[in-house]
Amino acid sequence: METGKITTTKKAEILDKQKKYLFPNHLLYYTEPLPLERGEGLYVWDVEGRKYLDFFGGILTTSVGHNRPEVTQAVQEQAGKLIHSSTLYPNEAHVNLAEKMAHLAPGRIQLSYFTTSGTDADETAVMLARTHTGNQEIIALRHGYSGRSAMGMSLTGHSPWRIGGTHILGIKHAINPYCYRCPLKLQYPSCGMACAHDVEDVIRTTTSGRIAAFLAEPIQGVGGFITPPPEYFKIVAEIIRHFGGLFISDEVQTGFGRTGGKWFGIEHWEVEPDIMTMAKGIANGFPLGNTMTRPDIAASTTGAGLTISTFGGNPVACAASLATMEVLEKEAGPQHVARVGKVLRTGLERLMEKHAFIGDVRGMGLMQGLEFVRDRKSKEPAPKATSHFMELCRNEGLLIGKGGLYGNVIRIAPPMTASIEDVEEALELMGRALTQVGVD
Ligand SMILES: Cc1ncc(COP(=O)(O)O)c(C=O)c1O
Structure with a gap:
């Protein structure tokens, strides 16, 4: 068909230009990359007109679904008035969003500094902690991810994500609460939370004893949705404060209701971040x-x-954010996420019962992960089967993500506007794909 020909040419052209004009180290999902053309709600379409249920949301980013009319309208209205101002001039969208953030944030957290990415947000946090405490050293976690700048990569606890090497001194990585693969080879709860207590040892033995901050994700995202035991952060927060440090909660993935029941991930762990x-x-x-x-x-x-x-506090981005928050508050807040997330979790646990290569199901709310292993006893990671599953899901018309130090964790995180029916559809597609996965 003529249309088919045109779109196929378009796809080839996009892939060709991608290769010719973009750095080769752009990480692309799938053996044959998937050029997307448009989106609506929970769905995206590729350039050949194929429709996919999007259960990764552009890395946990499309909170209220693609092309959400309220967001589009807010963006259009703001773009028609003022696209850019820089932080040198106050603008209405910027201050209104700051006010909204102050209402959503827990505890005494109240003031915002807007930038343009998670990397930039983490950089700002470290700068702030150093300025406030007068100390330099930072404690981060193994398997954590903090971005792509020199500081971001240095905070990150995964060698593959440190392209060019790490150069920033004064960052120490404590062991993480990865119960499925406990770094101390202990069992929860008889472990007595040894990993949390080890943070004190890390500070006493590898720093000057005066730290600026501890930076961690309430659930490690890129690390593979590693979810700590409930008491972990409370113990660590006490240690951190004893050594003069601030507690930085990186909510880049866990923020805005994603984990269900609370607006921010750290609220589950009953720690008031600084x-x-x-x-x-x-x-x-x-x-x-x-x-x-x-x-x-x-x-x-x-x-x-x-x-x-x-570009920080860009009026269009702030208008988009404000509209996103309003949609979340109206129809997809933390309670909705908890409800829909429960259906997702129960469905995934059922799939785990059927497939021995799923070693662990973990996460909270609409942030759920499946860790693939060659067998449950050895827990040897199965990255090939994980990639194969992703390809099979794509064939079934479902987009999901991947993570984990060993590349063996499936990340499932749809827009928070997902309904129970959307989740049931995704579970059905995953169920079909799982029966075709080969673990060698
Ligand atoms: C927890 C966390 N922090 C920081 C970042 C960096 O964000 P960005 O890619 O927007 O720079 C990411 C990105 O994946 C992240 O997951």
């Missing part, structure tokens, strides 16, 4: 990062030096 970082789902796909803190901490930046963000 600083929070956000991005991804904050603006439904518009580039926006945010670093939030208490007024007394933010005050320490006054007179400490100059900083600007040319």
Whole structure:
């Protein structure tokens, strides 16, 4: 058919230009990359007109679904008035969004500094912690992910994500609460939370004893949705504060209701963070990062030096974010996510009962992971089967993500507007794909 020919040519052209004009290290999903053309709600279409149920949302970013009319309208209206101002001039969208963020954030967290990405948000958090405490050293976690700048890569606890090497000194990586593969080879709860207590040892033995901050994700995203035991962060927060550090909760993936029941991941663990970082789902796909803190901490930046963000607080991105937050509050808030997430989790546990190569199901809300292993006893990671499953899901018309240090964790995180029916459809497609997975 003529149309088929045209779209096939378009696909070939896109893939050809991708190869010719973009760095080869752009990580692309699938053996044959998937050029997308448009989206609506939970669905996206590729350039050949094939429809997919999107259960990864552009890496947990399209919080309220693709092409959501309220967001599109807010963007169009703002773009018709003012596209750019820089942080040198106040603008209405910027301050209104800051006000909304202050209402959503827990505890005494109130002030925002908007930037353009999660990397930038984490950079700002570290700068803030160092300015406030006067200390330099940071404790991060193994298997954590913090972005692609030199600081982001240095904070990251995965060798594959440190392209070019790590150069920033003063960052130490504590062992993470990865119960499925306990780094201390212990069992929860008889372990006595040894991994959390080890943070004290890390500080005493590998730092000057005066730290600026501890930075961690409430559930490790890129790490493979690694979910800590409930008491982990409470123990760590106490240790961190004893050594003069601030607690930075990286909510880039866990923010805005994603984990169900709470607006932010850290709220599940009953720790009041000193600083929070956000991005991804904050603006439904518009580039926006945010670093939030208490007024007394933010005050320490006054007179400490100059900083600007040319694109930070961009009026269009802020308008998109405000509209995204309003949709979430209206119809896809934390309680909705908890309800729909429960159906997803129960369905995944059923799939695990049927397939021995699923070694673990974990996560919270609409952030659920499946860890693939060659067998449950050895727990040897099965990255090939994981990639195969992703390809099979694509063939079934379902997009999902992948993660984990060993590339063997499936990440499932649809827009938070997903309904129970959407989840049931995804489970059905995954069920079909799973029966075709070969574990060698
Ligand atoms: C927890 C976390 N922090 C920071 C980042 C960096 O965000 P960005 O890719 O927007 O720079 C990511 C990105 O995946 C992330 O998952």
